[in-house]
Amino acid sequence: MSMEGIYPVREGGDIFASDMVNVEAASEIVDIYEDATILITGSTGYLGKMFLEKLLRACPKVKKIYLLLRPKKGKEIAKRFEEIFEGPSMVPLKIANPKYLEKVAIINGDCSLPEVGIEDQDKQKIIEEVNFVIHCAATVRFDEKLKIAARINVRAVSDLLKIARQMKHLKGFLHVSTAYSNCHVKTIDESFYKPGISANHLLEIVEMLDEEILENVTPGLLGKWPNSYVFTKCVAEDLIKHESRNLPVAVLRPSIVIASVSEPVAGWIDNFYGATGVFLGAAIGLLRSLNGDKKNVAEMIPADYVINAGLAALWETACNKALNDNVESNEAEAENGNKNDEIPIYNVVSSPESPITWDLFTKLGETHAPKIPSDFQVWHYCFALRPNRIHHLIAVFLLHTVPAYLVDFLCYCVGKKPMMVKGYEKINKFMEVVGYFALREWKFYNKNVQKLWQKMSQEDRRLFQFSMNNFDWDNYFHYYSRGMRVYLLKDPLDTIPKGRIKYWKLFFGHYTLIAILLFLFYKFLSVLWSFLF
Template identity: 45%
Template structure:
């Protein structure tokens, strides 16, 4: 059977491939973690005609240079091998989601309006400590500009908006529906527009209220915006939880960042992170990035299916009013693991102790890590296992004429652990009926090509490869030096336990001297009482 024959068979049995064959797709956020995986999947599997990506120059690199850097990465090796000319399908569109109108030229705006069939809006600032002004500009106003652009597209079949499962993290029970925020998106936009940067930063904690950061706050408001402004558009919202390494495609365990759970694993594996403020008994809700992307593609299919089947007003690309509320029309998908295949933080970190078997040359200390539910206990660990060693190391570096770096490193680690603590000490009850029903409606062929059912994931197998992926793809530590790394790690182990037991003996000695002192002081009194 020829390659063309295989494609024809795949198309006949795959509803999702049928949607994407020959499609002209617009993707925002293509340079981000999820965006890169989505771009690769679209080009490798979906037989699209063109992929338009909105991209801007950054850090001295042009749009073409940024794209080339992505295509030269290990994530795209399989695609480059199977389809060497795939990059010819990518059309670079200069733009910026932080600018009004997406920073598009009139020509590019017109091109997108007349050509695009499907939109994936994955662009966002994911920094938890992002300035409110920037987060509003990208996450809220950038989304509004995308909706305005989509409304002009006469051939639009589907629009998938990437949100987060934690957009409504102030709720304990999170269903696949819209929630009303304390402040509407219009109020926050007007407030930010009316204030200078300094004033905005001062009042940000007040504006956030119960929300832990500007990211989840502006993502909630972006959903509020969609509820108001997406009437008549064929749109669906994907809410993934903590997104981590790929499970299987295009390569196993690929990752290009150490945010969230991956950061905790990396810090513990190289011996930097010794304690995390975390309840080991609550769910660590995380999903592999490739499975989340497959869910996004399936959502596009389902939204497009409703578009063709429901020509009445709720899905027509017009401004016609309907008696239905938008929240009753726009489907939301909570893509989470805790409902079907839960794993606790304790189980997650225990399985990641696999890192001990494959140490990195970049390890600075032996693996010694604990989860502390109580903040007070965690802080004690931080003082004795983070701050004091860092201070001693930096003093030693200064004496030797080297640059001290450990104290600054632990300041960043402290900031990271404070951010993740909100999500590792709270339990949410997610509902994901829409996701489960979507999976059930898919054809057998689509379930193979676009696998996203979290119930099928084997956590032990997946996590055994996770640390390898972090080491190889992010830390850039080759496995060629495994023997050398193992030798060095054994030395760190001996040093660790030498110091550990020496400190214990010192503490026992101090305790003995204290008890002896009080015994000598109060011996006569105690004997008299006993008599």
């Protein structure tokens, strides 16, 4: 397979940010997945696809990977399965392991249905064969209806744990949560926190009440949690605490997930969520204000570090299970420091070792984005973080709403479909969600993650990098900005000369408009002064 043009975020022919995996080198983590059967949920999502790709590429001796899939938006399961392996993120896998499809199979299922929609025959297959479960499936929409969020983010976890308890050869179960599941507290350690309601009680309520009544009582149920996503994630964690005793379960809590550092390709990103949407929206001139405090820490983590930490956490969980299985007495157990009822939690966050503030995030964007201007830019960069709510709303009205109505009016006059007003309604709604996290700051601890890193061999640290110690944010943003341009805007780097021309046109247009507005304002003040005095 030709690699030309596949990795356009890197220059000078250096297409990989890290070496290809050396399967001949000794790796305890790779070894734990040899001849293993793995079940992955959420494999069509960003993290799910990356877990799948890394396992197939770095652990080619894995026996089988089952993907829980359902039809969606008129697409059959087979089509969705094919789409998982499309695009540049899967090219390293196809080069390293051309026969990867022999290792992958589909399990028909749906996390929104009872028993995750798995038929008895497939359930029995999972019970008999699966060694590891990686549960990534979730609805990540912050404004999701509570009934849907509860079914997918809570009930599915309970159903999978019931199946896991029947698995004959289970070595590890990884539940992917979020670092903000407990955002109702300011200090977040690698421990469980009490939710506002138990899982069973929540599921009873959402199934008992009709949609209209449930929607009315949802704010009361959410309490201190800002949205249904983090609320149901917290409830799911509490469910795990109480329903996974004596199971080899680990909880992975990534913070805001951003583009990859190096794997599967440098700067890989396939969604506009969170900080990425802010960066890209500001870079192309669409986003001009965010209600946030630039002094606050912007808690975010590269996607490939999440994947590597997750696979390492599963390795540690499997090792601890093997150790516990070999314990012959309570005295030996105490000596080894292992307790079956302890469920490890891993806060995969950056702030304890390499914090980045929203101010630095903005400045790095201002540094790197103009070096690769896109022809899709709609206006010159004029973004600012505004901690004052009133100032932000004024800026949104003047810089988002007014221009949107003007552009739509011009489109209407020339017979084109107006879209800007509706577009900015969505953008402003998205910014309200992000603004909650940009206005606040949390203190995170990740001792379990740091201990896990220290426990790993040098080869495993090379293959499964996730330590944020002395992380180079400036170098990262070099590829982050290019990844967004190439993979989200679908604008290859060879169009930079064209983008640069547009950049300067918008630059002069922007400041010409400012000069005209200042002149008109000056004339208005002059007339007003003459009239009054």
